[in-house]
Amino acid sequence: MKYIPEITLLLLLLLFVHSSQAKGKRRKCPEGAWSEGKIMNTIMSNYTKMLPDAEDSVQVNIEIHVQDMGSLNEISSDFEIDILFTQLWHDSALSFAHLPACKRNITMETRLLPKIWSPNTCMINSKKTTVHASPSENVMVILYENGTVWINHRLSVKSPCNLDLRQFPFDVQTCILIFESYSHNSEEVELHWMEEAVTLMKPIQLPDFDMVHYSTKKETLLYPNGYWDQLQVTFTFKRRYGFYIIQAYVPTYLTIIVSWVSFCMEPKALPARTTVGISSLLALTFQFGNILKNLPRVSYVKAMDVWMLGCISFVFGTMVELAFVCYISRCQNSVRNAERRRERMRNSQVWANGSCRQRSNGYANGGSIISHYHPTSNGNGNNNRQDTPLVPGRGSLHRNGPPSPLNLQMTTFDSEIPLTFDQLPVSMESDRPLIDEMRSGSPPPPSGCLARFHPEAVDKFSIVAFPLAFTMFNLVYWWYYLSQTFDQNYQ
Numbered sequence: 001m002k003y004i005p006e007i008t009l010l011l012l013l014l015l016f017v018h019s020s021q022a023k024g025k026r027r028k029c030p031e032g033a034w035s036e037g038k039i040m041n042t043i044m045s046n047y048t049k050m051l052p053d054a055e056d057s058v059q060v061n062i063e064i065h066v067q068d069m070g071s072l073n074e075i076s077s078d079f080e081i082d083i084l085f086t087q088l089w090h091d092s093a094l095s096f097a098h099l100p101a102c103k104r105n106i107t108m109e110t111r112l113l114p115k116i117w118s119p120n121t122c123m124i125n126s127k128k129t130t131v132h133a134s135p136s137e138n139v140m141v142i143l144y145e146n147g148t149v150w151i152n153h154r155l156s157v158k159s160p161c162n163l164d165l166r167q168f169p170f171d172v173q174t175c176i177l178i179f180e181s182y183s184h185n186s187e188e189v190e191l192h193w194m195e196e197a198v199t200l201m202k203p204i205q206l207p208d209f210d211m212v213h214y215s216t217k218k219e220t221l222l223y224p225n226g227y228w229d230q231l232q233v234t235f236t237f238k239r240r241y242g243f244y245i246i247q248a249y250v251p252t253y254l255t256i257i258v259s260w261v262s263f264c265m266e267p268k269a270l271p272a273r274t275t276v277g278i279s280s281l282l283a284l285t286f287q288f289g290n291i292l293k294n295l296p297r298v299s300y301v302k303a304m305d306v307w308m309l310g311c312i313s314f315v316f317g318t319m320v321e322l323a324f325v326c327y328i329s330r331c332q333n334s335v336r337n338a339e340r341r342r343e344r345m346r347n348s349q350v351w352a353n354g355s356c357r358q359r360s361n362g363y364a365n366g367g368s369i370i371s372h373y374h375p376t377s378n379g380n381g382n383n384n385r386q387d388t389p390l391v392p393g394r395g396s397l398h399r400n401g402p403p404s405p406l407n408l409q410m411t412t413f414d415s416e417i418p419l420t421f422d423q424l425p426v427s428m429e430s431d432r433p434l435i436d437e438m439r440s441g442s443p444p445p446p447s448g449c450l451a452r453f454h455p456e457a458v459d460k461f462s463i464v465a466f467p468l469a470f471t472m473f474n475l476v477y478w479w480y481y482l483s484q485t486f487d488q489n490y491q
Contacts, residue, residue: 029102036106039096049117052091057187060119061088062179062231063194067154069204069211072173072237074295077163078127079175079235084201085153087121088194095147108141116149120183121191125176128158165295168302169244170485173209177233185226193218198233209237248291248304252311255280255287256470259315263463267325267455277319284312303481310473314466321462325455332455 029035034042052058063086070080094116096106123129131153132138138154161175181189197216204211213236220227259280262273288308295302 033100033102035102039099039101039106040108040112042099043094043096044112044115047093047116049115051184051188052089052093052117054090054092057190058089058119058184059190059192060121060181061192061194062086062121063197063199064177064233065199065201066204067201069206069235072161072175072206072209074163074165077296078158078160079237080156080158081177081235082132082154082156085155086194087119087151088148089119090146090148091117092147094143094149095145096143097145101145104145106143108143110137110139110141113139113141113151118149118151119181119189119191121179122182123157123159123177124180124182125178126157126159130156132156163296165298165302166300167481167484168295168304169239169241169248170303170481171239172212172485173237173239175235175237177235179231179233180228185223186220186229187226189229191218191229191231193231206237207240208243209239212236212238244291244304248287249307251287252284252308255283256311256314259318260463260466262318262322263459263466267329267459270322270326273322274319277315277322280315281312281319284308284315288312307477310477314470314473317466318462321458325458328453328455328458 065084067082067084072079140152142150159175159177161173163173165171193216198214214233216233219230221230259277262276265273291304
């Protein structure tokens, strides 16, 4: 009894080896059965390549197995796909049920395929279709004893896509394969999808897209020669926008923040603030062009266009704010300069009385303007003042010729009554600029000047207003585009 487990294990091992050998052998045909070659020769000797005889149109069933997908190209608006394309129809002329066949189906040589009738089904919207050859053509033809033909091609297809980039990079794209009999209308050939029309042999993942859905449908189109059946399979792809978040959105956030650094600089740091603004503007422009070069030249506005143009507008706004601050600073400088000139003129008015005090601001144009005082009596005991302006070359003060410039200095007199400018005659053209300056005073500030604003206050307002406006822009942008992406129905 102790050897029973070992005997049982040995019997199971022999049974497994026997079953493996049985599966590895072909079933031997009984005597009197025809070989596959003899059956095919007999069939083809009486076969005519014509539309099969039938009371109704030939029913062709189609299915595809998706083996792999290549990249989806936005520039050329197409995608590449590898499929196993299967067609199934019935041709009674190829039936061999009346012959003593060894098997119920025959795998035909591909060289016989051009000799039998086919519905000539093609992908009418494909840009390029090739049959894989590794090394020979990947075509399989099976003939069943009742005349049913089963053909399978391994194809590489480049098909167009209906691109709509308004939501880029949050867009969803669709690509279509259209099957149609090129030679026969629906009165002769009818196309139908099988129950499992599309089968994915593995999960499909593209570098930029995920295939989220596929669907099939049948349509009947009117051509000049009648109605044609048309089978369509639509693949829906959703873009992976993680790449653009890292390569486009995050850098633009950093560039916008860098452009706000200029608000923290003092208004006098004009070169530094200009450099920051121009560098940010150039960085955004270069980044925008780098993204657009991989997209087709469409005339409508994309989501990426809205984002990049919005960011460029914010950087341009910082440059406008800088120009406004510079204009305010210039206005304030003009007002301060005018105040200084008025203060100088108040301190340099010409007064007349009995005593003379030399000024320290020198002479003008080699001459002098001297107010001479002559006391007179009017009979009432009061002294009247008589002012005699003296200029170079006149008066007893300069009898011996022009005085030296070192001695000709403008003098003022202390008096309660001011000496007016009309009492100062100008005898030389060189004296006129000084008189005009004293007469005119300082010009008033220009009208509409914004000197009441302070540059520091404008910068403090901007450092709050710009981030708030950019935050509002972000909320509206992301809510609008992401909500459309999440609400899409792929059915």
